[in-house]
Amino acid sequence: MISDITLGQFFPGSSILHRLDPRTKLLLSLLYIIGVFLLNTPMAFILYTLITLSLILASRISMRVILKGIKPIVIVLIFTMIINILLTSGEGEPLFSFLIFAVYKEGIIRAFFMAYRVIMLIVGSSVLLTYTTSPIALTDGLESLLSPLKLIKVPVHLFAMMMTIALRFIPTLIEETETIMNAQKSRGANFTEGSIIKRARALIPILVPLFVSSFKRAEELAVAMECRCYRGDVGRTKMNKLKYRLRDILWLTVGALLFAGLILLSVKSAELSALGEAMRILFYKI
């Protein structure tokens, strides 16, 4: 069932990760994501795997859920790995070749690193953010972190509100898609057979009702918000104010130390200064 997709879903709980301030988690995941792209020595990979495993343990989210979250991208991942292996050329003799392809050691290493990075990226950011942070807390944190931008007239609150609403309605939309699909299946619709054109046409009976109800819902929501006198963030107070606690400072410190260690591990042999190299790799990879 589509509603069984776990990627991007929040799992309520009371683990230490659940209790951290969302801003701490946002900053940590930023470091984590940059870190993933810095990895280039076996030692760094081992360190990263350990960090990720401890994060999973700290979140008390079951391994099954985590694996299920990776499942949807496995096919894409395998496909990119194959492309990487086939199309990367390296120095020296190829390991073996067939047809027009030659497989080099570099290709295999690169494919492996790429897959590892993507998986870490997904696991890390889901464990740090989506699985353990409610959408509301997430956008609150984001708004607070970005609030300095308000000085240069960036409508931060508006973006945060839009994001909250979008996140809030994803599960609703998924549920609705499933209901409508079931309804059309009951009327003999078939989404899995026939030519591509036929299958694309079969989507019309799903998409039209989905659009209609989404627009209707958006309008109702807007009216409901206006009825409660919503008019943006000017003069608006918060019921749950975000507050840094001791644990947030601890986690941020540990995170920063690990990050610094990672930079040293990754670029210790480089001719360029450590930071310069890190930036170069970072921007190159992104």
Added chain:
Amino acid sequence: MEKIRIEGVSFIYSKGTPFERRALDGVSCSFEAGKITCLIGHTGSGKSTLVNLLNGLYRPTEGKVYLDGEDIWARPKKITDIRRRVGLVMQYPEYQLFDETVYSDIAFGPKNLGLDAGEIDLRVREAIAFVGLDEALLSKSPFELSGGQKRRVAIAGIIAMRPEVLVLDEPAAGLDPRGRREILGGLTRYVRERGITLILVSHSMEDMASYCDNVVVMKDAKVFMQGTVDEVFSHPDELDAVGLDTPEITKLAQGLIQAGIVLSGALYTVEDVRDAILRYIGGNAQ
């Protein structure tokens, strides 16, 4: 004779995630051919889940569903045939309309059956008559109709497929009393005329008393009681325990009985009570 039999069926939503929920727990019941059976129970008792199993939209986690004595999941590839034989109108079906005109929306099901234009035309007109809609509406957009009209169009869309079993999930929810009477009256007339098996999900004891032959009472994911309308109504205390009220008119009749007016026979519908009162007056007059 049984048309549909359910044996030891359990159904679990989101199996294997923290949101796992057992919506049906070892349910066994049967629906007689050519009879109208009411599926009744409080909110969340699993009625909708059960009806979604009847035409193979959901597959039971455990247990079997038999249609005419054959396991509907014996050949999963042929499940679309089951959906043609068991027509399901889901809860709030008005959100599934999608086509440009009412006519083509009702024709969607018959078209999927591969019928020719003449037959489709015949069925559309017949179906719309049964749900009590004017033919003038056929050329309108379904999005221009009122809620009750949309509901009727959606029901007509299933009737036009001429299923052997018709399953309606709360067809009258949210309609005014006259709308309820028209829809339910039209439907029951239609199924009695054609000898179709009708399964009606409802919250309302009044509906059940006025339109149904048999009753299945659900409680907390289980079948709580099952039998003819008279059998089920003869256990008012148990019904009370599941939060199902006796019909208002029955309460009135009981009040009359307590006041010394001895009414006899079934007292579940306004007609029942009217006749009982007439009998009482007639008896006193002699």
